[in-house]
Amino acid sequence: MTSRAGLRLYIDTPLAAHAHLPMAETHAHYLRNVLRRGPGDEVCLFNGRDGEWRARIATLDKRGGAFQTEDMTRAQTPEDGPWLVVAAIKRAPLELIVEKATELGAARICPVTTQRTNTERINSDRLAAIAIEAAEQCSRLTVPLIAQTKPLNDVLRDWPTPRRLYLLDETGAGTSIVSAFASHPREQGAAILIGPEGGFAESELDAMKFLPFVNALDLGNRILRAETAALAALACFQAIAGDWA
Amino acid sequence: MTSRAGLRLYIDTPLAAHAHLPMAETHAHYLRNVLRRGPGDEVCLFNGRDGEWRARIATLDKRGGAFQTEDMTRAQTPEDGPWLVVAAIKRAPLELIVEKATELGAARICPVTTQRTNTERINSDRLAAIAIEAAEQCSRLTVPLIAQTKPLNDVLRDWPTPRRLYLLDETGAGTSIVSAFASHPREQGAAILIGPEGGFAESELDAMKFLPFVNALDLGNRILRAETAALAALACFQAIAGDWA
Structure with missing residues (x-):
């Protein structure tokens, strides 16, 4: 450091x-x-x-x-960290995610609505201010972009392939995070997708199974809160396939 | 899950x-x-x-x-997760660490005082209550033990070798977290040590260099807050050498 x-x-x-x-x-x-x-x-x-x-x-x-x-x-250097696609969750954990994801080097944070999100309105200006403050303090040369909130389906439809989308799958059907990240094709870029507190709907998981850019990941047997899962996955990515590696 | x-x-x-x-x-x-x-x-x-x-x-x-x-x-199964040895920091980030470390499977959380800790009094009962609530919600069968706050030097002096102590070293002198955890000798057990907001004193780092059970780890070029570093290291440990692996 x-x-x-x-x-x-x-x-x-x-x-x-x-x-x-x-x-x-x-x-x-x-x-x-x-x-x-x-x-x-x-x-x-x-x-x-x-x-x-x-x-x-x-x-x-x-x-x-x-x-x-x-x-x-x-001098400016590229800071093309992973993206975070995160279901709209309550204000406090979402703000925590933005602060910590900035420290952990996320390049972009994209809030999405899903079938089970309780869409409180997301205050993007406030999230951007949190990202700026965290970037100032952690010595980054960039500030992660806070994308406009969109429905998950729209984000998937317009996905910028070949970027890989790593889905945190709490049903246990995913592969181990180490093996997935260790074989991540770096030139393609990465994004991590975290569902809402109630999890993704079965139909959402089913649909994502068939998308060629999606990999489902397993994060063990404990039930993680959305913000814990997001930060754990980001840290593992940076350690294994990102700028700590 | x-x-x-x-x-x-x-x-x-x-x-x-x-x-x-x-x-x-x-x-x-x-x-x-x-x-x-x-x-x-x-x-x-x-x-x-x-x-x-x-x-x-x-x-x-x-x-x-x-x-x-x-x-x-x-049925009860062993949950011998890593320990967290964490410098006494402010109440809110310390409580966040206890909640998230419980979700991430820490077996024991040991607050320590260091040369640069601003020792506010640590409310162990409150931390234990947070650990219990997090354990109830994340489906663990155990609750992490919250140890009594002690000076770092005492903890190092009484260290239960051969347990490995992974020191998060923000001076950049540590080895990569992936290579350190990938060669972790599992039968020995692990602990992760996080310094205070101001970092360890040079004399503390120098002294730890010579302890045979200490490995210094590097967590990249951004300056991480203590709680971010703690949770990032715990997640990486579980993914690479712990119960997600």
């Missing part, structure tokens, strides 16, 4: 050397009122495209502020 | 066929006032030793209640 990250902020503007960048209102408030920083203090900035840059607070007052970039501290 | 668990309760008394068992006050309250159950309703009971038993509520009123056992639904 790299050393503990200092203050890192995600910013949605192009980054280059010696640029003067107006601060978003939320950053100005956070730096001034929460962290009590002021002009001259150092921060690192990243935008998901241009690497990470050392910058200083150039101005900061009640009306806003600006950053002045200095030099690049890390 | 087995089918979704029905109502399961952990009970701290011997279990056998056709036994009449007085109900703990908390169970009587929970069944009567929270779940609105009554005499004749079915529950499953387990105590960590005698398997899982089908039982019925024999009596239940304001003053308490009793169970009447019927037949055994699952």
Whole structure:
């Protein structure tokens, strides 16, 4: 691991050397009122495209502020982690999934509705904010994309083959996670699919059986909550077939 | 996985066929006032030793209640999962670790104090209650033991060799988690050690380097929160060297 990250902020503007960048209102408030920083203090900035840059607070007052970039501290590298396709579950576990999946390197999180989801409305803005904060803290150079919530059937219909979709199958019919991930064809990309608390409907499982891009995985004999299964599978993927391997 | 668990309760008394068992006050309250159950309703009971038993509520009123056992639904099997030795961290992430580690099959959770722990007092009773509830819901037949909080040095001094201790080393000096767990000597047992938010002190890492039962592991380039690292390592262990393998 790299050393503990200092203050890192995600910013949605192009980054280059010696640029003067107006601060978003939320950053100005956070730096001034929460962290009590002021002009001259150092921060690192990243935008998901241009690497990470050392910058200083150039101005900061009640009306806003600006950053002045200095030099690049890390060059952008591809971070094409696995995707997570996750049934809409309750707010707290879904937020936990977004935070932890960001730390674990997921590139994209796609909430889906299934036959047994209790669709509470998903607040994508809030999930995106959680992903940004987790990315800032875990030293990623990208923020995972939070996709629009869609019905599972639509996501399967429009699936970007050849990306593999690993289905966490709690009926016990799946193959072992180690053997599946150990033979993952890396050039194809991966996604992990987690069902709702009540599990997938039988008709959903039956339909997915015949999709050539789906592999069903087994996660042992204990009943895992959706968020536990999601994070366990992501960790195993990174260890066996991802960027920890 | 087995089918979704029905109502399961952990009970701290011997279990056998056709036994009449007085109900703990908390169970009587929970069944009567929270779940609105009554005499004749079915529950499953387990105590960590005698398997899982089908039982019925024999009596239940304001003053308490009793169970009447019927037949055994699952025989006791060994559940000698990995241990988790975890630096005392804040209450919310520590409680998350206990809940998720129970689902992931940890046999024992040992909170430790280290040079950089901010020792808030650890409420072991509360952690034990969380472990029981998670065990009831994930269909385990045992509840992980919550050990008394001790200084890391004491735990290392009294270490039950030959059990292996896998140290999550965020300095990047460890070996890959897959290769370490793939060559884990199963008959020796395993434990996973997670440091505090500020990491281990250098002197702690140096001292552990020379302990023959310690292996340092690397968990990639992102900075993981303590609870994320703990659950990721546990999941990888179960997948590669544990009861998912």
